[in-house]
Amino acid sequence: MQPVIEISDLKVFYEDAQALNGISLDVYPNEILGIIGPAQSGKTTLLKVINRTLEFTQGTSIEGTVKLDGIDINSISDVYGLRRRIGMVLPLPVGLPLSIYDNVAFAPRTAGLRNKTDLDEIVERCLQQAALWDEVKDRLDSLGTKLSGGQQQRLTIARALSHQPEILCLDEFSIAVDPITTMRIEDVLKTLKEEMTILLVTNLVQQAKRLANRTAFMLNGDLIEIDETDVIFSENPTNQSTYDYVNGTFG
Amino acid sequence: MNANIMNRSELIYHTIAIISLVIVIILLWNFTSDGSYVEGKINSDVITEETVSTIYGQLYRMIPTFCGVILFSIVISFYLEEWLQQTSWQYQIIERHIAILARVPSLVVGILAVYFIFFHFQNITYYGLLLTVVLLVMPVTIQSTQKSIQTVDISVREAAYALGATRWRVVTDHVFPHTFSKILAVICTAISRILAIAAFLVASVWIYGSNSFSFPKSVILLITGALIVSVLSSLLD
Numbered sequence: 074m075q076p077v078i079e080i081s082d083l084k085v086f087y088e089d090a091q092a093l094n095g096i097s098l099d100v101y102p103n104e105i106l107g108i109i110g111p112a113q114s115g116k117t118t119l120l121k122v123i124n125r126t127l128e129f130t131q132g133t134s135i136e137g138t139v140k141l142d143g144i145d146i147n148s149i150s151d152v153y154g155l156r157r158r159i160g161m162v163l164p165l166p167v168g169l170p171l172s173i174y175d176n177v178a179f180a181p182r183t184a185g186l187r188n189k190t191d192l193d194e195i196v197e198r199c200l201q202q203a204a205l206w207d208e209v210k211d212r213l214d215s216l217g218t219k220l221s222g223g224q225q226q227r228l229t230i231a232r233a234l235s236h237q238p239e240i241l242c243l244d245e246f247s248i249a250v251d252p253i254t255t256m257r258i259e260d261v262l263k264t265l266k267e268e269m270t271i272l273l274v275t276n277l278v279q280q281a282k283r284l285a286n287r288t289a290f291m292l293n294g295d296l297i298e299i300d301e302t303d304v305i306f307s308e309n310p311t312n313q314s315t316y317d318y319v320n321g322t323f324g
Numbered sequence: 325m326n327a328n329i330m331n332r333s334e335l336i337y338h339t340i341a342i343i344s345l346v347i348v349i350i351l352l353w354n355f356t357s358d359g360s361y362v363e364g365k366i367n368s369d370v371i372t373e374e375t376v377s378t379i380y381g382q383l384y385r386m387i388p389t390f391c392g393v394i395l396f397s398i399v400i401s402f403y404l405e406e407w408l409q410q411t412s413w414q415y416q417i418i419e420r421h422i423a424i425l426a427r428v429p430s431l432v433v434g435i436l437a438v439y440f441i442f443f444h445f446q447n448i449t450y451y452g453l454l455l456t457v458v459l460l461v462m463p464v465t466i467q468s469t470q471k472s473i474q475t476v477d478i479s480v481r482e483a484a485y486a487l488g489a490t491r492w493r494v495v496t497d498h499v500f501p502h503t504f505s506k507i508l509a510v511i512c513t514a515i516s517r518i519l520a521i522a523a524f525l526v527a528s529v530w531i532y533g534s535n536s537f538s539f540p541k542s543v544i545l546l547i548t549g550a551l552i553v554s555v556l557s558s559l560l561d
Contacts, residue, residue, distance in 0.1 A: 131409070156485060156486055163482065232483075233487075236488060
């Protein structure tokens, strides 16, 4: 099967500090790839390289290649179009200073969609997928930033889904969401997998175990191991530190 | 390696600053050494009520220019923060010059304006007033606007960029609304400074011309306006 993302020998430097030490991995269509590892292991950096938002961090330099559908992402001139192909959910909810409706409609409008009926449909669908529709359907005009932390995070997920991305990057999406809502969103992710590829960065190893088809373990900027989730969480992963991490010996 | 580059650039900036300072001192020395101001060679009859009304005329004519200078300063701030790489040499040079100019006390700018415009050149020129306003308003306005832009969390920008928004849309839809009240406060501060320096210029000329400390009502009005706008600025910030 042709990988949708091919990463080879990726190195990232924040000025003098190296965040990724030559990572190589492939991501296949319609899979959920769990990326686990302790803090400062380079998980978020990896996601930011893929959708080219790392460029906004001052003093960073990148070596190696990241290909999306066989094309080097750095050779893509329409970087805004590239980002629309990759949905991103950040760890903490970021409510744009817009109404709930406009938050979700922002990306489709940016892409040029103006039809009110189509926008209404997208907003409803995305809010339902993010398990938020029932709570906000009567107040779509109120500010997104006025929602609770958990609701804002679900709004962020709805927003990421609004431009129908080919790849969805979730960076610790459940950090501000209660367990019941997390389970509802996880169910949605299992369905979404049929339509898109999902990269799931999580500190909750059990979440990766529940959702991911394959899991990558990162430590201090190195990709220690990537394999089927069943193998990573078995008694016999290839690397001892993987076993130690998933079993809570460290991290 | 990087440290060496930083040291070299620091050395260049400091050298430019010292050379500029020496040039300013030499110019001031030359201007004052002819003694026209110190020895009172200028006839105070030159400065009459007519002169004051001329100043008002110029100030009224300059209102669009004042607005232009303030808006231009805000545009420069957005350009510096949102478009220019902060590690680039262009950003570093502009930033340092703005920092130097912003630290010059407004009283110094006012005294220089009074001296050069009225006593040295004996003429109220549009460009003289423009230079005063630019020196007085632009550096502080740019610096304050930059600080307000910097308060916008990077995550807001990242979230908008991640949705495929262009730089222009990120600025207009997210950064500007976030900073709007702060920018209003910056505009109020700039207006307050302009009113204050206008009051200072008129009062200086009035005192010199009439040898009296009983200011015309217009000076009191300007000072009151400056104070009110300052209070408004602090409320908005």
